[in-house]
Amino acid sequence: MSVGTDSKSLKGMLKGQSQLPISPLERINQLRSNAVNQVNALNLPTKHDEEWRFTDISPLTKISFQSAREASPLKDSDVEHFYLTEAVTRLVFIDGVYAPHLSTQIAEPFKKSGVVVSNLAAASSEDLAAIESHLGSHTELQDNIFAALNTSFLHEGALIIVPQNISVEAPIHLLFIATQKEVSSHPRCLLIAESNSRVTVIEDYVTLREETYITNAVTEFVLADSAHVNHVRIQRDSKEAFHIANCSVSLAQNSNYQSVSIAFGARISRYNLSVLLKGEGAECAADGLALISNRQLADTHACIDHIKPHCTSHQLHKCIIDDAAHAVFNGKIIVRPDAQLTNSTQSNRNLLLTSKARIDTKPQLEIFADDVKCAHGATIGQLDxxxxxxxxxxxxxxxxxxxxxxxxxxxxxxxxxxxxxxxxxxxxxxxxxxxxx
Amino acid sequence: MIDQDSKILLEVRGLCATVNNSEILKGIDLTIKSGEIHAIMGTNGSGKSTLAKVLAGHTDYEITGGTVDFEGKNLFDLAPEERARAGIFLGFQYPIEIPGVANNQFLRLAFNTAQVQQNKDELDPLEFDDLVREKMKLLEMNPDFLDRSVNENFSGGEKKRNEILQMSLLDPKIAILDETDSGLDIDALRIVSNGVNQLANKDNATILVTHYQRMLNYIVPDYVHVMESGRIVKTGGKQLALDLEKHGYDWVTIEKTAAVGA
Structure with missing residues (x-):
C-alpha cells in the first residue's frame, strides 16, 4: 500500500516533463522517453531494498515538488559570494535552469582549440557526435529511479569537452543554486576529457534559502587515455532539502581521476559514485567528507570497479557526525578476474560527537583476481x-x-x-x- | 649545574601510582633544583616513562600516594594544561601525528596560549613565523616542516626535533624528555642534544628519561638515577651512567643484593 503511494509520488514529479521542448538531438528524446518508462515502472526504494537499508527516503513523498519553469531573476550581486577567484569559467544554473547572464565563457584561446564549456541544450552541431556516444551511456537507469527521473527531464545541463592534449589550467565552476521552496531540479553534467587532456571541475550545490526542495543530479565523466581530471564536489544544499546524486566515471588506459566530495548540507542526501577502471594503468582517488549535525542524514555509496590490470584506487571517506545526525557509507571495491596487480585501498573513518550520532558503514571487497594488493577498513569512535x-x-x-x-x-x-x-x-x-x- | 643555593623547582616525595589497578610507581623521592640536569635510567618496565607521564598529568594513571610540589604548589591540583602553562613540558617518546593541522598553526596556538598565561601579547602569524624560523635554525630543521601537518609522516628524528622545537617555544621551567634519544641516528642525536643544551640555563631544569647512556655523551647530567620496579634504587653522578653502560642494569641489582647481604 505504502509502495503505491510512494511510486505515485515520484510519478507526480514527472509533472511538467511532457512540456519539455523536443530536442533536436534524437538521442536526448530517446533517453527521455525510455527514462519516463523506467520511472513509471519503478517504485521508490524502501529500507527493504539492500541498497537503501539505512536511508529512509520516504519523507520525500510528503511534499509535492514541481520543476521550475524559468530561472529566478538573480543578479551577479545576489550570488557572487559563491564565485571562486580561480574559476574564470563558470556555468550557473538556478533551480535547474541555465542562467546565461551569470555564466562566463571559456577564454578565447581555449575556445579556438576546441574546448567546450556550455549549456547542453545549446550544444553546437560539431559536438553532437560526442554527446550521442556518451550522454546517458554511463548511467544505468535499471533499478535507479532517481537517475531515471533526472533523465526524464534531460534538457539543460553542463557540457564540458576538453580535446586531445589540451590542458585547461583554471578550474571550471559548475554552480547550481537553489532559490525556491518545493522545487525539484535535475542537474546534469557531462564531461568528456579526450586523450592526454587535463581539467579541474568543481560541481557546487548551494542555496540562497533554507527551504525544502529536491536536487536530483546525474553526472557523467568520461576520461580517455591518459586524461587527468580533478573533480571537486561540494554539496551545501539547504539543511531542509533532499539531495540525490548519481555520478559515473569511466577511466580509459593510464587516465587519472582525483575526486574530493564534501557533504555539509541537505536533510537527507544520497551520493552514488561509480568508478569504472576500464583501461590498464588507470588511477583513481575518491575522497569524501560528510560533516553533519541535528537530524541530517548523509549517505555515500561508492563502487570502484577494477576491470583491467595495473590500476590503482584509493578512497578515504570521513564522517563527522554531531547531535542526532546519521551517516551511511557503503564502499564496494570490485577486482575483476582480469585485473591483476590491482592496488586498492579504502578507509572509512567516522567521528561520533554525541551518543545519539549514528553511522552505518559497510566496506566491501569483492576480489576475483589473485595477484592484487587491497586493503580496506572502517573505524568508528570518539576523539583519541x-x-x-x-x-x-x-x-x-x-x-x-x-x-x-x-x-x-x-x-x-x-x-x-x-x-x-x-x-x-x-x-x-x-x-x-x-x-x- | 649543581648550585646549593639554587631554588627547588620540583619536590617528589613517596610518589605511588597505578594504572588499571596495577602499581607502577612504588614510592619515588626526587628533588630537582633550578639549573640541574637529571637523567632517569632504567630497564623497560621500571616505571621511568610512567613517572614522566604522571608528572605531566596523564589521566590513565591514578596517584595512590605521596606528594609532588612544583614551585611550592601541589602539582596534583593542576590539570595537564595548567601544568604545561605553569612551566612543565613533556617531550613525548611517541609524538602524536595530527593530519589536517599545519605544524605552524599548532605551534602558534601553543605559543600564544603560553603568552596569554604570562600576560604577554599574542603573536600574529607573521611575527610568529619570524620567531619560529629562528628557533628552527637551532635544530637544523627545514622550514617546510611548518607547512606540513603536525608530525604526519615525519621520520623518528624529525618528530623528536619537532618536540624540542615546541620546548624552545614554550620555554618551560622543567623539561621532561621521555626517551628523546630513541629512534635517532647519530646526527639527529647530536642536533637534538645540542638543542637541549642550548635551552638549559640556571633558571630551568631538565629531566632526561632514557634507557641508554649514549645521549648522556652529549647532554652531561648532574645526577643519574636508576629506577627499578617503580623505585629509584641508586643515585649518582654522570659516572653512574658509564658504569651502567659497562656492567648492565643487572649490576645495580646485584650490588644492591650484595649490600643487603653485607
Missing part, C-alpha cells in the same frame, strides 16, 4: 585520548584540544582540494562547525 593529552600537555584547554582535533579530522580531506580559495572557505566552514567554545 592520547591525542587530547598531547595537545593539553602543550597548554591547550580540553575544549580547544577537542575542537582542534575535530577540525583536523575534517581538514585532512578538505586539504586535498586543489583550489586554494575554495579550500580556505571550506576550512572556515569546518572550523566554525567544530568549535564548542
Amino acid at each position: 585520548n592520547e591525542e587530547i593529552f598531547y595537545l593539553k600537555s602543550r597548554g591547550l584547554s580540553e575544549v580547544t584540544a577537542r575542537d582542534l582535533l575535530t577540525y583536523a579530522f575534517g581538514a585532512e580531506v578538505i586539504e586535498r582540494i586543489p583550489v586554494a580559495s575554495l579550500k580556505l572557505r571550506l576550512e572556515q566552514v569546518v572550523h566554525k562547525q567544530t568549535q564548542r567554545d
